[in-house]
Amino acid sequence: MFDNLTERLSSTLKNISGRGRLTEDNIKDTLREVRMALLEADVALPVVRDFVKRVKERAVGTEVSKSLTPGQEFIKIVQAELEAVMGETNEALDLASQPPAVILMAGLQGAGKTTSVGKLGKLLKERNKKKVLVVSADVYRPAAIKQLETLAADIGIDFFPSSPDQKPVAIAQAAIEHGKRKFYDVVIVDTAGRLHVDEAMMDEIKAVHQIANPVETLFVVDAMTGQDAANTAKAFNEALPLTGVILTKVDGDARGGAALSVRHITGKPIKFLGVGEKTDALEPFHPDRVASRILGMGDVLSLIEDLERNVDKEKAEQLAKKFKEKKGFDLEDFRGQLQQMKNMGGMMGMLDKLPGMSQLPGNVKDQVDDKIFVQMEAIINSMTAKERERPELIKGSRKKRIAAGSGTQVQDVNRLLKQFTQMQKMMKKMQKGGMKNMMRNMKGMMPGGGMFPGR
Structure with a gap:
């Protein structure tokens, strides 16, 4: 996400010059480039106009801090305005209500609504330690109810049964009553999607909303629809009191226009990003971190959170103990490292969050292919336990x-x-405490040095 925008803005902002202060003349060309970059990223025109106007107002005549160059000062302004457009801070779900807190999910067909219900249920169960019940009120798509039932079973959350011959309002009512009786913390109601916004659909979802009285009404929208994402969100917002947006399929959208348009057009915050097909690929939306990524500065905070969440502390301690006792690093340990990397969204998922990665040449990025890691794991899986322990055999x-x-x-x-x-060899250097030697060896592990073979 934002690949093209990051590339354009990084090269544009490098070119800004000026002495002592930013003037209308020395930012004119840069602002034109920023405007083009945003339009190419499929950001809605009113959003672009407003954004450029605000950056210009803040930048012209700004005294440059002694510790910053004019270029750095300008980037700081652009970053602050990007954050403002997207909402400035992460807005968490408001679940402070008499249990069960009801979350109603709305959206068009194909936006990834049912999958998002499952992902959100998993996130609330694992990170917020909530007892979650999910229910499908989508009686028009025969596979929808079964899809949510299967998903709930896979991720270990409870599913309330429903059938296509029931009325959506009755389904929602029964699920919430069951939630109260069985002391659930959260009930997530999946509603029917349509191929387009129509009156009958809106009337039905309004009726479900009235009976469910949700604390959160989330609109699920596909980021790859670009400006249309913001426009459909606006149409839903006029019919329903939306409290937030879940932007899905952002991993497939290199432009990122929807993320920059939705908040401005609807006035509703983006609360989550769907960043992949896996059930844990749902991230809280942090405007400050996303702005940092857009400007090629990385997102180290999210990377640290990924590490804390996905690194198996027990395995890490066992490996540390093994090192301490001077026992070698074997293929079983290597496989463990590959699996943990996969849990964090693969190598590219990690690299995207590191500062300066947008400046990596395209051919180097192409060599960091996560399929290689899948292949490596398959090879280790085909070995016997003895071979993993003693690779020299x-x-x-x-x-x-x-x-x-x-x-x-x-x-x-x-x-x-x-x-x-x-x-x-690198692990042995670590055992001996030779960090400098280890860093030197790391160069050999980077693209072109043998770790990621060219395809």
Whole structure:
């Protein structure tokens, strides 16, 4: 997300010059470039106009702080205005009500509403320690009820049964009554989607809203529809008292226009981003962090949160203990590291959150292919426990067996063993406390140095 915008803005903001203060003349060209970059990112025209006007007003005549150059001062202003457009701070769900707190999900068909219900249920259960019940009031799409039931079973949250011959209002009422009786903290109601906004749909969802009296009414919208995302959100907002937006499929949208338009057009905050197909791929929306990513400054806070959430503390302690006792780093440990990296959205998911990654050449980014990690794990899975413990045993016939078992070639097995040997050497340097040596060795692990082979 924001790949194109980040690229355009990074190169544009590099070019700004000026002495002592920012003037209308020395920011004119840069503002024109910023305007073009936002329009190309499919940001709605009224939002672009307002944004450029506000940046200009703040920048012209601004005295430059002694610690900053005019360019840095301008970037600071752009960043502050990006945050303002998107809502400035993360607005969490308001669940402070008499249990169960009801969350109503609305949206068009195909926006990823049912999947978002499951993801939100999982997030509330795991991070907020809530007892969650989900129910589908989508009686028009035969597979919708079954889809949510399967999803709920997969992620371990409770599902309230419903059927296509029931009325949506009756389903919502029964689920909420059940939620009260069984002491649920949260009930999430999935409503029917349509291919477009129509009157009958709006009347029905208003009736469900009235009976459910939700504390949160969330509009789920596909980021890849760009400006249309903001416009449909506006139409729903006029019919329903929306409290927030969930923007889905942002991992597939390189432009990011919807994220910059929705808040401005609807006046409602984006509360979550759907960042992938996995059930844990739902992130709270932090405007300040997103603005930082747009300007190529990374999002280190989110990366730290990912690490804290996904790194298995027990395994990390076992590995540390192993190091302390001078026991080697084996292929079982290597596989554990690959799995944890996968849990954090893969290598690209991590790299995107690091400052300066937008400046990486395209060919280097192409080499960081997460499919390689899937392949590496498959190869290690095809080994015996003894082979993982003692990689030196893996010779000719064993390599052929491992390659056949993992659906790869012998050269893929050789490459993995070579990469593992590099990792092992690096771990030994860490054991000896030679951080400088380790950092030197890291260069060999980066693209072009053998860790990520060119495709």
